[in-house]
Amino acid sequence: xxxxxxxxxxxxxxxxxxxxxxxxxxxxxxxxxxxxxxxxxxxxxxxxxxxxxxxxxxxxxxxxxxxxxxxxxxxxxxxxxxxxxxxxxxxxxxxxxxxxxxxxxxxxxxxxxxxxxxxxxxxxxxxxxxxxxxxxxxxxxxxxxxxxxxxxxxxxxxxxxxxxxxxxxxxxxxxxxxxxxxxxxxxxxxxxxxxxxxxxxxxxxxxxxxxxxxxxxxxxxxxxxxxxxxxxxxxxxxxxxxxxxxxxxxxxxxxxxxxxxxxxxxxxxxxxxxxxxxxxxxxxxxxxxxxxxxxxxxxxxxxxxxxxxxxxxxxxxxxxxxxxxxxxxxxxxxxxxxxxxxxxxxxxxxxxxxxxxxxxxxxxxxxx
Amino acid sequence: xxxxxxxxxxxxxxxxxxxxxxxxxxxxxxxxxxxxxxxxxxxxxxxxxxxxxxxxxxxxxxxxxxxxxxxxxxxxxxxxxxxxxxxxxxxxxxxxxxxxxxxxxxxxxxxxxxxxxxxxxxxxxxxxxxxxxxxxxxxxxxxxxxxxxxxxxxxxxxxxxxxxxxxxxxxxxxxxxxxxxxxxxxxxxxxxxxxxxxxxxxxxxxxxxxxxxxxxxxxxxxxxxxxxxxxxxxxxxxxxxxxxxxxxxxxxxxxxxxxxxxxxxxxxxxxxxxxxxxxxxxxxxxxxxxxxxxxxxxxxx
Numbered sequence: 105x106x107x108x109x110x111x112x113x114x115x116x117x118x119x120x121x122x123x124x125x126x127x128x129x130x131x132x133x134x135x136x137x138x139x140x141x142x143x144x145x146x147x148x149x150x151x152x153x154x155x156x157x158x159x160x161x162x163x164x165x166x167x168x169x170x171x172x173x174x175x176x177x178x179x180x181x182x183x184x185x186x187x188x189x190x191x192x193x194x195x196x197x198x199x200x201x202x203x204x205x206x207x208x209x210x211x212x213x214x215x216x217x218x219x220x221x222x223x224x225x226x227x228x229x230x231x232x233x234x235x236x237x238x239x240x241x242x243x244x245x246x247x248x249x250x251x252x253x254x255x256x257x258x259x260x261x262x263x264x265x266x267x268x269x270x271x272x273x274x275x276x277x278x279x280x281x282x283x284x285x286x287x288x289x290x291x292x293x294x295x296x297x298x299x300x301x302x303x304x305x306x307x308x309x310x311x312x313x314x315x316x317x318x319x320x321x322x323x324x325x326x327x328x329x330x331x332x333x334x335x336x337x338x339x340x341x342x343x344x345x346x347x348x349x350x351x352x353x354x355x356x357x358x359x360x361x362x363x364x365x366x367x368x369x370x371x372x373x374x375x376x377x378x379x380x381x382x383x384x385x386x387x388x389x390x391x392x393x394x395x396x397x398x399x400x401x402x403x404x405x406x407x408x409x410x411x412x413x414x415x416x417x418x419x420x421x422x423x424x425x426x427x428x429x430x431x432x433x434x435x436x437x438x439x440x441x442x443x444x445x446x447x448x449x450x451x452x453x454x455x456x457x458x459x460x461x462x463x464x465x466x467x468x469x470x471x472x
Numbered sequence: 473x474x475x476x477x478x479x480x481x482x483x484x485x486x487x488x489x490x491x492x493x494x495x496x497x498x499x500x501x502x503x504x505x506x507x508x509x510x511x512x513x514x515x516x517x518x519x520x521x522x523x524x525x526x527x528x529x530x531x532x533x534x535x536x537x538x539x540x541x542x543x544x545x546x547x548x549x550x551x552x553x554x555x556x557x558x559x560x561x562x563x564x565x566x567x568x569x570x571x572x573x574x575x576x577x578x579x580x581x582x583x584x585x586x587x588x589x590x591x592x593x594x595x596x597x598x599x600x601x602x603x604x605x606x607x608x609x610x611x612x613x614x615x616x617x618x619x620x621x622x623x624x625x626x627x628x629x630x631x632x633x634x635x636x637x638x639x640x641x642x643x644x645x646x647x648x649x650x651x652x653x654x655x656x657x658x659x660x661x662x663x664x665x666x667x668x669x670x671x672x673x674x675x676x677x678x679x680x681x682x683x684x685x686x687x688x689x690x691x692x693x694x695x696x697x698x699x700x701x702x703x704x705x706x707x708x709x710x711x712x713x714x715x716x717x718x719x720x721x722x723x724x725x726x727x728x729x730x731x732x733x734x735x736x737x738x739x740x741x742x743x744x745x746x747x748x749x750x751x752x753x754x755x756x757x758x759x760x761x762x763x764x765x766x767x768x769x770x771x772x773x
Contacts, residue, residue, distance in 0.1 A: 106575055121563045306558070307560065307561060309555045310573075315545070472527075
């Protein structure tokens with residue numbers, strides 16, 4: 105235990121005395137948050153949509169049919185109650201719900217006006233708003249056809265309601281993404297470099313020739329980075345909350361738990377990397393390529409996973425950040441609990457155990 | 473007691489590079505055993521095997537009754553190992569390094585201070601200074617302190633005096649002498665032949681093979697040749713002429729002199745005349761006693 109504490113102390117000293125690295129570690133989340141304020145908008149496909157139609161008639165089924173046939177939409181059928189609709193939306197099974205008013209056709213024919221509500225899941229605001237825009241266009245097209253046919257002037261009122269992210273802020277989308285990215289970079293690069301540095305500078309030789317157990321060393325290595333990563337997470341959270349007005353709708357405790365789970369995972373990945381390379385520069389390159397690019401491209405941080413071709417979607421399943429971002433969106437933005445986010449958390453735990461296993465197997469008790 | 477038997481070690485694919493070839497020797501308790509040879513001779517590979525850091529291809533090494541392969545955990549408790557390269561934390565202070573290594577070996581600086589007192593006192597005034605900012609000699613003293621702090625039974629020092637100034641080198645060997653008096657077995661390697669006389673016994677190593685092992689005096693006594701020192705101006709031309717003489721068996725530049733081995737029949741006057749004919753008029757030639765380096769040269773030629 106004394107060995108362990110001495111090692112943790114030593115690691116903290118390394119970090120604190122390396123001012124430049126410390127600045128990068130603590131400055132990166134701030135810079136990233138500001139940078140990604142200008143997130144990219146991308147085309148949206150495969151919008152999962154359901155229809156709530158209390159009194160089906162020719163008009164409502166006509167609109168539903170057009171939505172069903174549209175290639176951008178993935179028609180999930182109709183729901184029987186508003187509760188049912190809301191439930192599937194909370195679970196993330198729906199991007200858009202089309203809600204017709206009671207006696208839609210009757211109302212339309214008699215008063216010349218009828219309402220249809222478009223509920224879009226805007227925890228991913230880009231997707232949410234585009235989904236609503238597509239649906240509005242389809243309804244408007246339908247209306248034009250009907251006006252031409254029956255020569256009655258009438259008006260279908262579409263009302264858009266963005267739920268979970270009423271103000272359509274893109275920050276709601278990129279904040280979880282930045283958390284995923286920053287933690288991945290810091291934990292993976294820093295831990296792998298700190299171990300590889302010992303190999304490169306020859307101190308590993310002295311450590312190996314001492315009674316210190318490999319497990320103690322590896323565990324002690326991760327502690328300081330866990331603390332720093334958690335500080336980073338809190339910085340991002342505070343900036344998001346106070347500067348970008350991103351709400352924390354769910355349990356803060358659960359959010360922290362998800363964060364620690366993910367930090368442990370990324371630290372484990374850093375340890376795995378350190379067993380594979382021998383030079384600091386290789387550790388940086390390897391970590392950057394395997395940790396950063398998948399997070400940017402495949403995690404859903406910038407490009408929604410649902411828009412990816414099947415092969416890439418499958419590939420994204422092994423990107424830890426995807427599951428973390430998903431979990432943070434659910435817990436932080438949508439305010440959901442463990443019952444909804446358990447799957448993501450389970451995946452993160454499984455990945456951590458796998459990486460730790462690989463690390464333990466690959467860790468050498470000698471120099472070669 | 474260190475017992476090494478028939479150690480082999482090779483690197484690269486299909487064992488192309490032979491680092492160690494059939495090394496055997498024993499070191500008694502409380503002895504300073506020097507392994508002497510040029511860079512790349514296999515000294516570090518040998519010491520790393522003994523420190524349980526790499527595995528030999530074949531052969532065995534027993535350190536105070538513990539096998540370096542099977543009992544590597546025990547080995548790591550009883551040895552103090554100082555690698556050839558300075559391997560402490562440069563961004564930690566002198567004191568922090570020492571305390572860290574003491575804790576690593578489950579001891580404290582206070583407990584074994586008497587062991588390192590002599591050495592550590594010299595760097596103690598700089599104990600708040602970062603290890604990276606120390607001079608070469610001070611770095612080695614700190615490294616030795618860290619290797620000694622857990623009172624090891626066997627000390628393994630890989631080229632501890634490389635890159636250290638002559639005064640510090642002398643001090644360093646004085647310290648090893650005092651540690652030996654405390655009963656610590658010391659295994660030390662060096663590329664400096666002049667340090668051989670500070671060891672109780674030495675082994676000369678070349679291309680992974682021991683080419684001679686004895687006390688330093690024993691090695692010198694076994695020197696089979698007649699050795700002369702030649703002094704004069706124009707060293708490289710002089711060396712050329714000496715090599716051209718058919719009764720001169722070998723000649724090497726040793727600082728400002730040339731050491732030559734000659735046939736028994738050759739007289740100094742004869743050689744002097746030969747050189748005078750070649751316009752070397754101020755040449756001084758004298759028979760000398762061989763050094764370990766001369767022995768090394770004789771054994772390798």
